[in-house]
């Protein structure tokens with residue numbers, strides 16, 4: 001089966017016996033995302049989100065309720081790297097087995113003991129992240145940010161030929177909900193740099209990509225096989241200190257401006273769950289060059305894109321204290337990604353670099369072309385020149401202490417059950 005094909009687990013009419021799962025805004029039975037959780041005395045183990053519950057997959061395996069998957073017993077504890085390394089056949093088998101258990105009421109009594117309300121468990125970073133790479137595939141983001149720095153030459157000439165990225169810092173990738181400590185750093189000034197807390201703390205709304213099977217050093221992944229190396233997707237916020245970035249980024253790119261913290265959402269949405277929401281790769285204009293052959297594949301061009309609705313939400317401390325709900329700053333979509341995830345995998349490895357199971361990619365900030373679809377405050381406020389007005393009369397250029405920022409993604413298509421990514425949140429602290 002290819003990575004974008006549909007089967008009975010995508011049927012919008014499927015009914016799940018778990019209370020509240022049918023029609024759940026993020027986690028109906030058509031989603032079944034993977035995560036790592038713990039409760040009380042036992043250590044982290046693999047779970048699947050279903051409605052407002054976590055299903056203890058490790059527990060199901062241990063008690064023989066997933067007989068065809070008993071080899072997972074050795075792989076589903078402490079971290080998901082080993083499970084992701086098994087690739088799409090195992091992932092699909094697990095999805096199909098869980099779907100069968102959760103849609104057949106005859107299994108309710110046996111499976112119910114393995115369900116816990118998600119609010120009663122601790123969620124963990126799903127993988128031990130060995131390496132983290134951040135791309136720059138949001139072409140409208142690249143253009144708008146480029147315009148702020150280089151009004152005459154916004155998009156550098158290499159952009160449409162080569163997927164741009166930088167090697168990020170894996171040690172500071174954290175789970176959604178971890179507070180974001182405002183970083184100190186060198187801030188540019190007219191009389192030279194000064195040292196202090198960043199005054200231009202920003203978000204970057206990105207899709208995260210979890211790598212499954214790796215490749216050996218010196219053995220590039222061909223574009224036609226790249227999808228097999230992608231285990232799933234999450235939300236990723238690449239928090240950025242814009243003043244630090246402006247001063248340090250030349251000539252080697254981002255460094256301390258982005259290595260203080262990167263937040264990811266807890267659930268890994270599998271390629272199988274997202275199959276109905278595939279679409280063509282970015283529609284290149286007549287003036288755009290064709291991708292070089294190692295980045296070009298007919299299947300990837302036809303199905304390699306993802307169609308997700310994205311959002312950025314803010315609640316300031318004053319709003320929270322006044323009981324004012326979060327307000328939406330932006331509403332965009334992943335159709336703004338110039339490169340597909342498969343092209344990122346092919347490019348990352350083409351020189352021989354080896355990817356490892358549990359490695360993490362960021363797509364780069366996803367911003368639309370229109371106003372109100374931007375994935376960063378840098379763009380929303382035009383570099384801090386146009387403050388945003390909030391519902392309680394406050395304004396924002398960049399993030400202030402006490403601000404609670406949330407990014408969201410939903411996959412929606414006529415005739416299919418909508419599925420969501422869950423939250424990726426962070427509150428700014430001094």
Ligand code: MN
Nearest residue numbers: 134204238364
């Ligand atoms: Mn980024």
